[in-house]
Amino acid sequence: MAWRPFPPALTPLHASHPHPHHVPDLTPPDRGRDLRRAAADHALDALHLPAVAARGLARLASAVRRRWERTPRDRRGPALFAVATCLLVLWLTPYGPLLGAVALAGAAIRQGRDRPSDTAGGEPGEAERARLQTLYEALVPHLSLTDDPRPQPLYAHDGDWRRAFTDFAFTEEGRLARLRLRYPPHFGDGDPEARAHLQELLCAKAGRGREYHFAWEEEVGELTLTALPPLPAGVCAQRFVTAPGETVLGFTDLHTVRRTVPVVDEGGERRDVPPVVWRTGPRSTEPHLLALGHPGSGTTTLLRSIALQALRQGEVLVVDGGGAGEYAFLAGRGRVAAVESTPAGALSALEWVVRETERRLLAANRVRQTGRDAPEDVCRPLWVLVDRPSVLSHLARAEGQRDPQDLLQVPLRYGRAVRVTVALADQFEGAGELTGAVRAYTRARVVLGAATPQEVRAVLGEAPSTTPPPEVPPGRGYARLGSGPVHRLQVPAAPDPFDEEAAEPQRRAVLELLPEPVAGPPKAPARRAVR
Numbered sequence: 001m002a003w004r005p006f007p008p009a010l011t012p013l014h015a016s017h018p019h020p021h022h023v024p025d026l027t028p029p030d031r032g033r034d035l036r037r038a039a040a041d042h043a044l045d046a047l048h049l050p051a052v053a054a055r056g057l058a059r060l061a062s063a064v065r066r067r068w069e070r071t072p073r074d075r076r077g078p079a080l081f082a083v084a085t086c087l088l089v090l091w092l093t094p095y096g097p098l099l100g101a102v103a104l105a106g107a108a109i110r111q112g113r114d115r116p117s118d119t120a121g122g123e124p125g126e127a128e129r130a131r132l133q134t135l136y137e138a139l140v141p142h143l144s145l146t147d148d149p150r151p152q153p154l155y156a157h158d159g160d161w162r163r164a165f166t167d168f169a170f171t172e173e174g175r176l177a178r179l180r181l182r183y184p185p186h187f188g189d190g191d192p193e194a195r196a197h198l199q200e201l202l203c204a205k206a207g208r209g210r211e212y213h214f215a216w217e218e219e220v221g222e223l224t225l226t227a228l229p230p231l232p233a234g235v236c237a238q239r240f241v242t243a244p245g246e247t248v249l250g251f252t253d254l255h256t257v258r259r260t261v262p263v264v265d266e267g268g269e270r271r272d273v274p275p276v277v278w279r280t281g282p283r284s285t286e287p288h289l290l291a292l293g294h295p296g297s298g299t300t301t302l303l304r305s306i307a308l309q310a311l312r313q314g315e316v317l318v319v320d321g322g323g324a325g326e327y328a329f330l331a332g333r334g335r336v337a338a339v340e341s342t343p344a345g346a347l348s349a350l351e352w353v354v355r356e357t358e359r360r361l362l363a364a365n366r367v368r369q370t371g372r373d374a375p376e377d378v379c380r381p382l383w384v385l386v387d388r389p390s391v392l393s394h395l396a397r398a399e400g401q402r403d404p405q406d407l408l409q410v411p412l413r414y415g416r417a418v419r420v421t422v423a424l425a426d427q428f429e430g431a432g433e434l435t436g437a438v439r440a441y442t443r444a445r446v447v448l449g450a451a452t453p454q455e456v457r458a459v460l461g462e463a464p465s466t467t468p469p470p471e472v473p474p475g476r477g478y479a480r481l482g483s484g485p486v487h488r489l490q491v492p493a494a495p496d497p498f499d500e501e502a503a504e505p506q507r508r509a510v511l512e513l514l515p516e517p518v519a520g521p522p523k524a525p526a527r528r529a530v531r
């Protein structure tokens, strides 16, 4: 698509110099006019440097702002302190302020010069202008009115993208990294379908194969698209640095959480990654969790990862409705209360959980009346992990037994106060079998795998503000804690250590996290089909 020239108001200052190949003027010379032109040229030359410096300062300021926004909140204090120390040292050094001012002016002039590929939202190069123009023209049919009464609508076939796009940035490779655009008041930004349609169009034009975040600002009628880097992958189960009562569900975007945790990735490299941390216990507002996904999306792995972290804090009881022995490696280990996979076993294990929750409640109540501290067996966390409860319910019905999910009501309703936490995982197809108590009391939610935005919204209560990944690796999805934001999520790898098809270092990493066996090592189950 042809690039349209700058409108006169935005023509760069230096473009007003006479063209070197202009047609010679044969009319008699007008001395006064020549003098005026020379004076104007000199004035423009004199203004050029300050203009470049001002542009550079603006670019530096916006780079600092972006850096600040990307800095995790827990690092902002130390960063501010370091900057303030540097400024103080500069101030106390002889000629320091002068040298600082000269360095700043130099940096501003360097930044302010026109660059072929601008990544700071200033003057774009020709390729970038062409991309922006293409994007603008693609938006025109969706954001323009056929008989727009306004003399200069924001979006029109002969319109100018500079009025519509208020900020943009490109990557080193020339791909769009960020775009902030204004949309006209008649656009229905409250209509999810209209939003989704516009987002889809922008994704297609900004380049497929990446994920994008969309931020709608209805008050000012602006939309910001940001290309997201891939989530941290290649992190295996390990001892995460967390406080008591905190569980790392997975990793997310740096700008959406307040902290990072140090991890060692598969290559043995140490790095800091932003975690989605789920807090449980008496103060938690989302003390129980439900994860849903399509088959093979990684919900069992998520429960295993939770179990490995929970074992550091307290006792774990597993009810495996899948029945494929994917938790058998936990059997016989210290602090593992039970691993059950039959309906009868599930019923007796969950009956024990009900009695244990009630015992703890009564004990905690008595202790509160006497004013003493609760004993260890009342405040030690107990984790109840239930995989595929829908299968258990189905089997129990078939055998004419009580639905094991009914027994979850007590720990779900009253467990929080006595540190009894329930985490469930199931497939979307089984979601209809989940009881009202499970739906009502699991306020920490996870969706894994290639779920549609409708499926994500049905589970999390809100659609993600990011587009789906082009390819969904196992353990990729979204998490929402209570009424908080929807986070992109990558669950750490935590394979079944008895699964011979899993990578050896990952299996070893899981085994290293297990407590010592209490009565001899558990026997590996017979080789089972890998699902």
Ligand SMILES: Nc1ncnc2c1ncn2[C@@H]1O[C@H](COP(=O)(O)OP(=O)(O)OP(=O)(O)O)[C@@H](O)[C@H]1O
Binding pocket: 293, 294, 295, 296, 297, 298, 299, 300, 301, 302, 322, 427, 474, 475, 476, 490, 491, 492, 493, 494, 495, 496, 502, 531
């Ligand atoms: N976070 C992850 N990182 C790496 N690999 C993963 C991750 N999650 C799952 N996988 C791999 O994907 C495969 C399926 O995982 P998992 O058994 O957890 O899925 P699922 O949702 O429970 O499916 P199903 O219900 O069919 O068992 C396994 O081979 C597992 O190792």
